[in-house]
Amino acid sequence: MNRNQIVRVAIPLFGTRVSPRCIYSDQMLLVSIKDNEVVSRKIIDTGGMSDEERLAQLVNLRIDLFICGAIEEDFIERADSFGIRVIYNVAAEVEDILSALLSGRLETGFGLSNQAGALASSVRAILLDREPVEESAQKKDRIDCVECIDRPCMENKSCTNDTKDLFLADEYSDLRHSMEVTADISAETDRKLCRIAEFIYYCLGMEYKHIGIAFCVEMFQEVEILTRLLRRFFKVSTVCCRIGGQTQHDAITAVEGMCCNPIGQARVLNSLKTDINAAVGLCVGCDCIFARYSEAPMSTLFVKDKSLANNPVSALYSKYYINDILKEV
Structure with missing residues (x-):
């Protein structure tokens, strides 16, 4: 200045x-x-x-x-x-x-990326002061990678835990192509791919032709841009969360307003025989339900976060948001 x-x-x-x-x-x-x-x-x-x-x-x-x-x-x-x-x-x-x-x-x-390390340390201190939900005795009988001290996975070494039965090559026989495409994208070193670019590369690698998008009504603008982008490469079918037009009062709860219909979204895309479906901005519960009923492979492309410009991971770098979450829970 x-x-x-x-x-x-x-x-x-x-x-x-x-x-x-x-x-x-x-x-x-x-x-x-x-x-x-x-x-x-x-x-x-x-x-x-x-x-x-x-x-x-x-x-x-x-x-x-x-x-x-x-x-x-x-x-x-x-x-x-x-x-x-x-x-x-x-x-x-x-x-x-x-x-x-x-x-x-x-x-x-x-306050976010530039101080992520310091803020993350502060956040950990806040969380360590909070009484854990589980008793320490219960932790002995389960895998907990976060609490692992050695963390050989960070050095590309096999896990030291007794987990040999967790990775069975035969179970991946039908998914070999998907894993190969994923590995190729992960090995990209010339540039850092954003999530949407990674999704496009994956779909191209899998030779998908038809993509379904189940989206939240609050993200019409973003989905319109996304759809126009994806249609340069694929056939795209979109379904809004309010498909069906039922009110919450009539359908499920006594709360007034339109009711989200993730099952309906899945059924529409299932009937269209999409190759892969993307969830865009669905609420947590609707996201889970849509994933359960989707017959095609499903990936959450991006999420809705009304407080952090659809970037929920930012909360983990902020003492303010962590404290606010702990007050509410």
Whole structure:
């Protein structure tokens, strides 16, 4: 930052932290910085605003730097066109963010990827303080790879436990091709494949022609993009979670609203004779039910996480989320 110039910073709030998703933030902190010091602060209301309204607000406020959690790439590109720099995927207390900004340490991923090791250690400490559900005596009679001390698997060595009966080559005879394709993809060293690319390569390697997608109604936009991408390679059939149109009150529970129908999704795709099915954004219970009733092989392509921009693993790197989970359980 230019020390002699006033830099206007905006941070969407969730309590005393940056909001995990700015679109759900009802307040935003405005900070002015000069000579590497915070010279003013102000909190404004942003509840109910669309992305377009939020961007227009940033432009009108002449914001130079927008610090946020998860955010759409399109928003970042549009903000950049107005000269607004965006530092995103930030997960931390506001005071820690400002301290990092003033010291030149703040960058995209602050509080998540950049501090994953330290945060993971802190999270482990939190969990170790919590009374375990199982008694230690019960642990002796079962396999627990996490508690394994030697971990020979990390060095590509055979497991030292008495598990010879767990890997029987004959059981993989019908799955040999699938395992070979999987191994080829895992051995990719020239580039790091994203999950969707890995799914496409697997389907091509397996010579699949017809893909089924069982998706959540809340992810129509993402599935539309995904479907158009996959249709460059395959025939694609899509089924929304609300197929059948029954209300929860009439069908299962006394809760008002449309009822999800994972069995119906599976039956539709079964009738279409898909080669493989992908679950996209289904709730945990619906995901399990769909997997049970799907006749074709099934893979969860990506999941829904309303708090962490569909990236649930991020919670494991955050003391805030771990503590919040422990309070709820």
